[in-house]
Amino acid sequence: xxxxxxxxxxxxxxxxxxxxxxxxxxxxxxxxxxxxxxxxxxxxxxxxxxxxxxxxxxxxxxxxxxxxxxxxxxxxxxxxxxxxxxxxxxxxxxxxxxxxxxxxxxxxxxxxxxxxxxxxxxxxxxxxxxxxxxxxxxxxxxxxxxxxxxxxxxxxxxxxxxxx
Amino acid sequence: xxxxxxxxxxxxxxxxxxxxxxxxxxxxxxxxxxxxxxxxxxxxxxxxxxxxxxxxxxxxxxxxxxxxxxxxxxxxxxxxxxxxxxxxxxxxxxxxxxxxxx
Numbered sequence: 001x002x003x004x005x006x007x008x009x010x011x012x013x014x015x016x017x018x019x020x021x022x023x024x025x026x027x028x029x030x031x032x033x034x035x036x037x038x039x040x041x042x043x044x045x046x047x048x049x050x051x052x053x054x055x056x057x058x059x060x061x062x063x064x065x066x067x068x069x070x071x072x073x074x075x076x077x078x079x080x081x082x083x084x085x086x087x088x089x090x091x092x093x094x095x096x097x098x099x100x101x102x103x104x105x106x107x108x109x110x111x112x113x114x115x116x117x118x119x120x121x122x123x124x125x126x127x128x129x130x131x132x133x134x135x136x137x138x139x140x141x142x143x144x145x146x147x148x149x150x151x152x153x154x155x156x157x158x159x160x161x162x163x164x
Numbered sequence: 165x166x167x168x169x170x171x172x173x174x175x176x177x178x179x180x181x182x183x184x185x186x187x188x189x190x191x192x193x194x195x196x197x198x199x200x201x202x203x204x205x206x207x208x209x210x211x212x213x214x215x216x217x218x219x220x221x222x223x224x225x226x227x228x229x230x231x232x233x234x235x236x237x238x239x240x241x242x243x244x245x246x247x248x249x250x251x252x253x254x255x256x257x258x259x260x261x262x263x264x265x266x
Contacts, residue, residue: 007169011176018180018203022187027196034199037180041206048173048217053209053228060232065202065239072243073195076250095189103182110174117167118220129225138226145233152237156244 007047014040026080031069038062049122052129173214180207194249194256198242205235 013036020033038061046054133142180203187200209228216224246256253260 004169007172011172014176015179015183018183021196021199021203022183022190027193027199030196030199034203037203038206041210044173044176044210045213048169048213050213050217050225050228053213053225056229056232057209060236061202061206065236068239068243069195069199072246076247076256078193078195078256092190096186099182099186099189102185103179106178107175110171110178113171115167115170115174115218116220117170118218122217122220124216124222124225128222129229132222133226133229141230145230148237149233152241156240159241159244159248 003047007044010040010043010047014044027073027078028070031066031073034069035062035066038066050124052124052126167218170214170218173217174211177207177210177214180204180210192257192259194246194258194261195243197258198239198246202235202239205231 017033017036017040021030021037024030024033038057042054042057042062045051045057132138184200184202184204184207187203188197191197191200209231212224212228212231216222249261249263250256
């Protein structure tokens, strides 16, 4: 019962904050609203039985990635967007209509689907996730990820040094 | 009980993904667009976690781990590009960035 109350509270919080992210003209406020979304999602992950992902969400997203975003926002001294919405008006209307159509279609499919409730005892502990992560199934993907990180590291340094 | 919780989690993920996609189209600040992409990635993560709960496996958790790694790398490279563009154009408005157009 308490699980459900928490879940729906966090879900409502995430929805409201997500709307603030896209409705806000000032990027700084958007960033803070996004932090609220990420923290609520972390709580939802914990309710769904994934404590490892919940902690990683806080550490990597709310911690590292969002600090990086805020750092760049402060560094570049970003102004609010102009009041007049740029771009063509029909394009924006079409985007909103397409997004609504997408949400309705996928939402209908999900609402009609029947989900298995899964095992009674489900706890994706760090140990179990790590055993799968380092098993032969995912080991090569894991190694590929380290190459990706290295490439990103080198790429961002090169981009930061040279003028485009 | 858990079945409906999973279903509502997937629904929440659909709505969050749509909001993120909408933000990419509606906003003009390139950093806000980046944040909307992060929002979409998080919506996908939520779907992974919900499905992995529903199926009783841990594969979804590992995939979320990889998505987060890619998102972190993408944020680092993307923000480096944003800084370079800002140095070049002195604005963050996406309409001003047409370097690849000819």
